[in-house]
Amino acid sequence: MPEIQTPDAELLARIISRVATTDKRVSQMQHDGQTIWIKKQERLSLRMRLQKGDARAAFLAERDALHLLRKAGVPVPVIVAEGEDYFATADCGPSLKWLLLDYDGASISHLDAYAAAGKQLALMHKQQLSHGRPSVKDICWKDGRITFLDFERFHEKRNTPKGHMQDLVILVFSAYAVTGRDCPEVEALIKGYRAHDPADVWQAAIIWCNRMRWVDYLTKPVQWRRAGKANDFKAIPLTIRAFTGR
Known part of the structure; x- marks a missing residue:
C-alpha cells in the first residue's frame, strides 16, 4: 500500500478532532488500513517546564527538522498533516x-x-x-x-x-x-x-569514551543493582568497551 502523502478531507477532519479531544501527547488512529501517529505540543506545568525546558521550542524544532531532513534525503516520517500545535505522520513500522x-x-x-x-x-x-x-x-x-x-x-x-x-x-x-x-x-x-x-x-568516539571511563568507575555501585534495575548505568561499561576494546 503506498504511503499517504497528503490528507484527504476526511482524514484531516479526523486528525483535527483527535487533537482537540485527546490529552495524550502521542496518539494513533487507523485510516483506510493505515496507522497514523499524531504528536501534540507537550503541555507542562511550571515545575516540569523548569525541568524539561521550553515545550514549544522542542515541538517546533522537531517539526521543522522533519521538513528539513526529508528534503535532505534523510529517512524521516512523512508528515501527512500539521497545525499550530500538532503534526501527524504515517506509520514507519516497529522500532x-x-x-x-x-x-x-x-x-x-x-x-x-x-x-x-x-x-x-x-x-x-x-x-x-x-x-x-x-x-x-x-x-x-x-x-x-x-x-x-x-x-x-x-x-x-x-x-x-x-x-x-x-x-x-x-x-x-x-x-x-x-x-x-x-x-x-x-x-x-x-x-x-x-x-x-x-x-x-569512530576514532573520535574512542577518544571520548577513554576520557569518560571515570563515569564507569563512579557508577559501579548502581550498576550492581539486581537484574532489571539501573539498565542505563549497566550500559556504560558495555558502551565504553565497544569503542575502546577494554
Whole structure:
C-alpha cells in the first residue's frame, strides 16, 4: 500500500478532532488500513517546564527538522498533516527496540535492521547533519527501510563532528541499555556505521569514551543493582568497551 502523502478531507477532519479531544501527547488512529501517529505540543506545568525546558521550542524544532531532513534525503516520517500545535505522520513500522525484545520473526531481519540503522546514521553525518539523540526506541524498520524519529534535540549547533560522535555513542549506548549484553544486533549496528563512517567519527568516539571511563568507575555501585534495575548505568561499561576494546 503506498504511503499517504497528503490528507484527504476526511482524514484531516479526523486528525483535527483527535487533537482537540485527546490529552495524550502521542496518539494513533487507523485510516483506510493505515496507522497514523499524531504528536501534540507537550503541555507542562511550571515545575516540569523548569525541568524539561521550553515545550514549544522542542515541538517546533522537531517539526521543522522533519521538513528539513526529508528534503535532505534523510529517512524521516512523512508528515501527512500539521497545525499550530500538532503534526501527524504515517506509520514507519516497529522500532528497533521492539524488534529486539518482542519480535518473533527471523533473527536475520534484526541484523539487517540494525546494520541499516548504523549505515543511515553514518550517511546522515556525511551530510553534516546530526540527529541529536538517536535511540533504538526511536528508529523504525518497515519494508527494508529505516526511519528516524524524535528530533526534539535537533539543532544546527549539533551539526558538527562532535555532534556526530555524540550521536554514535548515544545510539550504541541505547542499544546496550536494552540488551544488557553484547549481541549480534549491536555488532551489526556498529559494523553498519563503521562501513560508512564519513570522517573518523569512530576514532573520535574512542577518544571520548577513554576520557569518560571515570563515569564507569563512579557508577559501579548502581550498576550492581539486581537484574532489571539501573539498565542505563549497566550500559556504560558495555558502551565504553565497544569503542575502546577494554
